[in-house]
Amino acid sequence: MIIEKAYAKINLVLNVTKKREDGYHEVDFLMSTVKLHDKIIIEKAEVDEVICPRAPFIKKETNLAYLAYLKMKELYNLDGNIKITIHKVIPVSAGMAGGSSDAAAVIRGINKLYNLGLSYKRMAEIGAELGSDIPFCVYSKLARATGRGEQIDLIENNLPNAHVVVVNPGVALSTPKVYKSHVIEETQQDVFMVANATDFTTMVNALHNDLEKTAIKIEPKVKEVMEYMGEKYSERMMVSGSGPTVLLFTDDAKQAHEMYKYAKKKYKYSYYTEMRK
Numbered sequence: 001m002i003i004e005k006a007y008a009k010i011n012l013v014l015n016v017t018k019k020r021e022d023g024y025h026e027v028d029f030l031m032s033t034v035k036l037h038d039k040i041i042i043e044k045a046e047v048d049e050v051i052c053p054r055a056p057f058i059k060k061e062t063n064l065a066y067l068a069y070l071k072m073k074e075l076y077n078l079d080g081n082i083k084i085t086i087h088k089v090i091p092v093s094a095g096m097a098g099g100s101s102d103a104a105a106v107i108r109g110i111n112k113l114y115n116l117g118l119s120y121k122r123m124a125e126i127g128a129e130l131g132s133d134i135p136f137c138v139y140s141k142l143a144r145a146t147g148r149g150e151q152i153d154l155i156e157n158n159l160p161n162a163h164v165v166v167v168n169p170g171v172a173l174s175t176p177k178v179y180k181s182h183v184i185e186e187t188q189q190d191v192f193m194v195a196n197a198t199d200f201t202t203m204v205n206a207l208h209n210d211l212e213k214t215a216i217k218i219e220p221k222v223k224e225v226m227e228y229m230g231e232k233y234s235e236r237m238m239v240s241g242s243g244p245t246v247l248l249f250t251d252d253a254k255q256a257h258e259m260y261k262y263a264k265k266k267y268k269y270s271y272y273t274e275m276r277k
Ligand code: C5P
Pocket: 023, 024, 025, 026, 027, 130, 131, 132, 133, 147, 148, 149, 175, 176, 177, 179, 180
């Protein structure tokens, strides 16, 4: 039996630079992870199955984690059958790449269970065929992501520690919908403004998300969360990925716990977490 942690992704910098012919957008991201994670259990079984006890509405046929397993099974002619149990914590369709991270964890887990000896680079390539965020999630380390988000360059992580309060309004927001409505602007941020930051203030002042305005426009709950949190706290706040989750950053653990308690009063899907190295 293999147990893998599937960490939630955060975009510290999210630039959308142009629309491509293939329907995707060219991007320039700085991505990292937080300690918030799903737990994935992979074990040999009588039949192939995937269970998601806390999110039974996720169908097997569209579950990226299951599709990742099927892809590995086909590529490496794997014998027998597998049961995948996903203990979900990361909010679903929330802009934190939960589904992609689960899929990446399955690729890593199958690699271990069957002793396939695959490199991270190879696992990322396999993931790229299933979704743009999966290669990053295979590594789950500070990285610049370009292309449609699947080209990963790892960056040595000297970022300061940060406490992160995650506030999800409990509605799903589809990534394709946000990209479709997005109008490209010339407001791009150099990813190294954040990647090279060694103190908290420099880092949070350089955070940037091109999709933030679009997410706010198409999902009113995003603005509602920002207004609610903003009434009481002036910490750096940003939309996570394509939304609708909102992230608040602080270098003060006590403050983070207070913000979390306040968020939780109104939003059930609120979490306290920290950035990972
Ligand atoms: O790659 P993935 O399947 O996760 O992408 C889902 C959808 O999100 C794409 O079909 C596309 O509509 C949108 N997308 C995009 N540009 C990207 C990544 C995703 O337009 N770089």
